[in-house]
Amino acid sequence: MNPTTRPLPRRVQSIDSSPTVVFRELAQRRLSEGYEVFDLTIGEPDFDTPPHIVEAAYDALKAGFTHYVNSRGISELLDAIAAKLAQDNDLHYAPDKEILVTLGGKQAIFCAIMATVDQGDEVLVLDPAWVSYDPMVRLAGGIPVHVPLRPEDNFHITEAQLSAHLTSRTRMVILNSPNNPTGRVATREELEAVAAIAEKANLLVISDEIYEKLVYDDRQHISIATLPGMRDRTLVVNGFSKSYAMTGWRLGYVAGPVSLIGALLKVHQHSVTCTTSFIQKAAVAALKGPQDDMVHMVAEFKARRDLVVQGLNAIPGVKCSQIEGAFYAFPDVSAYGTGEEVGKILLRDGGVALVPGSAFGESCGNHLRLSFAASRETLERALGAMKAVLTGRK
Numbered sequence: 410m411n412p413t414t415r416p417l418p419r420r421v422q423s424i425d426s427s428p429t430v431v432f433r434e435l436a437q438r439r440l441s442e443g444y445e446v447f448d449l450t451i452g453e454p455d456f457d458t459p460p461h462i463v464e465a466a467y468d469a470l471k472a473g474f475t476h477y478v479n480s481r482g483i484s485e486l487l488d489a490i491a492a493k494l495a496q497d498n499d500l501h502y503a504p505d506k507e508i509l510v511t512l513g514g515k516q517a518i519f520c521a522i523m524a525t526v527d528q529g530d531e532v533l534v535l536d537p538a539w540v541s542y543d544p545m546v547r548l549a550g551g552i553p554v555h556v557p558l559r560p561e562d563n564f565h566i567t568e569a570q571l572s573a574h575l576t577s578r579t580r581m582v583i584l585n586s587p588n589n590p591t592g593r594v595a596t597r598e599e600l601e602a603v604a605a606i607a608e609k610a611n612l613l614v615i616s617d618e619i620y621e622k623l624v625y626d627d628r629q630h631i632s633i634a635t636l637p638g639m640r641d642r643t644l645v646v647n648g649f650s651k652s653y654a655m656t657g658w659r660l661g662y663v664a665g666p667v668s669l670i671g672a673l674l675k676v677h678q679h680s681v682t683c684t685t686s687f688i689q690k691a692a693v694a695a696l697k698g699p700q701d702d703m704v705h706m707v708a709e710f711k712a713r714r715d716l717v718v719q720g721l722n723a724i725p726g727v728k729c730s731q732i733e734g735a736f737y738a739f740p741d742v743s744a745y746g747t748g749e750e751v752g753k754i755l756l757r758d759g760g761v762a763l764v765p766g767s768a769f770g771e772s773c774g775n776h777l778r779l780s781f782a783a784s785r786e787t788l789e790r791a792l793g794a795m796k797a798v799l800t801g802r803k
């Protein structure tokens with residue numbers, strides 16, 4: 410048999426392409442056909458990387474900092490990350506043993522799962538969930554167990570819901586706050602619920618804190634690793650994509666107990682050797698340099714958040730809860746059909762591209778995800794088009 414026609418390994422057959430990418434491509438195709446499209450599928454800030462960060466990478470390149478570096482990360486960056494975690498999160502890690510610099514938060518999560526999930530291990534994924542957790546668990550040979558959080562409770566996490574999905578094979582729970590796609594920021598009480606389950610069932614926790622800096626009003630991001638007993642069972646994942654508008658640079662990190670980071674380091678070494686050298690110099694500039702651009706970006710996202718929540722709730726039948734963090738709205742559109750049906754109509758008749766809620770879990774079929782990483786003008790026009798299409802004026 411020709412090797413290209415032989416069935417692919419089961420682990421690859423068990424996963425699909427990223428649904429957010431699929432919808433973005435649909436929007437782009439429509440754009441290339443000459444239609445006006447408001448693309449609100451995108452999960453990346455529409456701001457430029459601050460110039461002092463770009464300069465730092467440029468300087469590193471000019472200085473010939475272009476070779477392999479230490480697999481864990483350059484010491485300057487490991488120190489800067491340790492200082493950031495201590496200052497912002499009250500988390501204390503040894504830079505030379507308990508931190509790993511990765512190619513984006515995504516690779517940090519991938520290494521974490523590959524290094525800790527064994528064949529047949531169950532991993533709790535709290536729905537609505539970011540689209541890559543489930544496939545990563547499958548690629549590692551694990552079994553993703555979806556815990557559907559209730560839209561009627563605004564996706565509140567409770568101990569009872571988690572407890573109902575525990576078995577003797579449960580090994581890990583993945584937590585994401587601020588959350589993509591719901592925009593929820595977990596309260597201390599919710600984190601305590603996860604911590605109680607983790608302790609009861611002896612679970613590891615991956616805490617995906619990539620949207621940490623994007624929180625609104627008086628809400629506060631709390632890392633679950635700061636709760637009593639949690640530091641030793643948690644891998645804290647963060648990165649530069651969302652806070653510093655650095656998506657294309659591919660830069661993230663993970664911090665955790667020394668034995669776990671040692672295991673992740675092996676996966677990292679044998680897959681990518683190290684994170685790109687000169688880009689790590691830019692990350693040092695991001696952490697140590699002026700933070701004004703981030704402050705400006707967060708203020709702009711907050712203004713857009715207000716516009717989006719108000720605009721969505723002004724469409725009869727559409728329900729959108731207050732967005733506490735990140736840059737996504739996750740409205741219930743069931744008055745008009747499933748998220749998928751409504752998404753198709755909005756793209757066809759209004760040129761508005763969103764991602765159906767079903768991409769984030771089976772229980773999210775009534776929803777659509779709207780990214781407000783777009784200008785206020787685009788958002789206003791898109792909301793106007795949505796209202797016109799859904800209320801039959803178009």
Ligand SMILES: Cc1ncc(COP(=O)(O)O)c(C=O)c1O
Nearest residue numbers: 452513514515539589648650661
């Ligand atoms: C919840 C969540 N985690 C992790 C990531 C990965 O981000 P990156 O790999 O760009 O750091 C994303 C990106 O969209 C995300 O939404």
